[in-house]
Amino acid sequence: METYFHSVTLDENKCMGCTNCIKRCPTEAIRVRKGKARIINERCIDCGECIRVCPYHAKKAITDPFDSIYSYKYKIAIPAPSIYGQFKPSFSRNQILNTLKAIGFDYVYEVAKAAEVVSFATREIIKKDGFKKPLISSACPAVVRLIQVRFPNLIDNILKLESPMEVAAKLVKSEVVNKGYALPDEIGVFFITPCAAKATSVKAPYEKERSNVDGVISMKDIYIKMLNALDRPEETDILDKAGYEGIRWAGPGGESTALETDKFLAVDGIHNVITILEEIESDRLEDIDFVEALACTGGCLGGPLTVVNPYVARKRLRKHVIEAKEKSMPKTFQEKYDSDLVWTSDIKYRPVMKLDEDIIKAMKKLETLERINKELPGLDCGACGAPSCRALAEDIVRGIANETDCIFKLREKVRELAIQMAELEAKMPPVLDREKGKR
Template identity: 50%
Template structure:
């Protein structure tokens, strides 16, 4: 199937053993295993990276930019995700990490945690509007937002229209660097140091606006070794640190809620947990909730598949860094709030990828056929047919993407019937 949009998560076909491990863990039922190999249904994939985590054969990979790609720009700025600070447990001073990045070849570094401060202020302002549907839902994790687009279309309007911290950080970094150094913004490249593939996809294919202000994404894994070696000689320079502890706290799940609405919010991590709570919200069972923060990865961004450090260790490090100066002051002035495009320029729409047919009549007929096929299946949801559940298998059959004989249990039943028929035939012939 040709790709309709950029995906960071890819399958390396030659490495896939068709083990079906990934099949059942995909939150959007985007994987099928047929002909002994997995394939990803492009429109359904939200680039959450779950399949990367569970594949023991490293057949699922994330495509990000190599460090060498920064040379495309005259001036290069690193945008470290706050979760990067949790990768080096022994480092107590963030400016050492920031200086380490500069020593790797960047002309400057700008904290995405500072972008998170500004985004927090923008969401605080939005929450003052009683007309927005409740709960207001975070737009920070692109995999989570795409999950809502694909599986919870009725909640799309609850997603807050504020851009992600990396976008705001890139706009601020370019503007400030250009002004300070009297250079053109178009000569500056901003590279996000990413903990996850979903951010890479969000840069190439933004949600809520046409073009990303970020010029590339380099994975934490790609730079980890080099940055570790730089840290030993990186000087401490507190002037590089511009973010508050609240912004740094965004690295772990709950940090955003704490920054924007600590009294009446809920934060959930792990894509399956998010699905369960979104179902509750969809059914109107969480009335009175003001703000909801969901993160596809366990623990939030510290649990991203492109990180190096164990997510629990990283979370503990972030907790230490985010509680140095307890305060609810985001340190964002009103000028900053008006100087940048903090809000989406396009609406976020549901994705109709789960629809059976554009034509409603045909869709209903297909639904009936699916129920009929499903009733004839064993209901084990074993995945041996190459579809994640018996229901998705029935759907694949009706859509012409599988045959009944892909089900090993139906195949066995057919063989048993055929064998019996042959025995009966042999006996009839003998008589």
């Protein structure tokens, strides 16, 4: 049995067993059992939607603690472009990046810079033509995993190029070694992440055997540390080397606009992504070469591990984009990137919705499922612990739930029982059935 690593997990102590997360999960991967939310591992795509909606903050993302950087002699931070949107516009990009050095890293390399490398490679693919249209971006690992479990026909449409994070880790490692700053085994590369999905893609990558990244630190976790260090004005190094194209990757449409084609569609928010993927799978989207699909509303700026409101962050990011443009920074992709960007392993369809291996058995189960579903109240209240009446019916045929888990069904049964009891109560055995007063 395959095991699945997930960054998204539950804090049992905080979970109240409410229905918020089960109803919003895009893959119906959560059930409430014994008063606690349970994540069905093989269905979870680590989108982080449940982290966002949980009112008790019981859903969390497993990332590495900040102190884990000290297990390496030479510590490198590779911050996601979304980091620029987290601080007040009065701070320059270079200040923000230098702060990472101030809090303990030896070297900083912008993932935005590597994003330009990926943009370049993507442009080449689109120019050459001959790809399955539309190409679907693989920048968001939650979307790739969504395709893996729900849209098997679109697996071939995925842009199978390494992510900017992986490219950044690879580039910075060789840069540091070449400059003679450290030996390969002394280096620890840490991705500063806006989301859980990226943490999963480092711990359990689908595109290759092993990630180039050594650790993942949540943006939220180092935010306070960074804020405190930001006031110190020392800007020792010039670290802001990425051009505006790379910075723009942080928000929706950023990856697409770097492609020099109008034939793109950018969609954000996991539920919106699903409707667009439905359209693509049904051949209903015309004249589109590239689809940028991001699980979070507001793109990576809206990641569950970011701090600032995604719309505010987007406004702040704009300033950095304009500044990068004004500095007329050359497209930084000048140094040749030799290593191949193409994935070395691939993803396979995981039919998690399948009811049974045997089609005849699956048909019987489906038939029962439909019959049960018709008898359920159709309120989708979630009180049974499943996201909808149909999901409960599905759980019943899978053998992991009972019809009386439905409180309305249970009440019906209690009522029937009460009527029967009342009827029985009225019936007196003939030997006792005497008129009152006559003894």
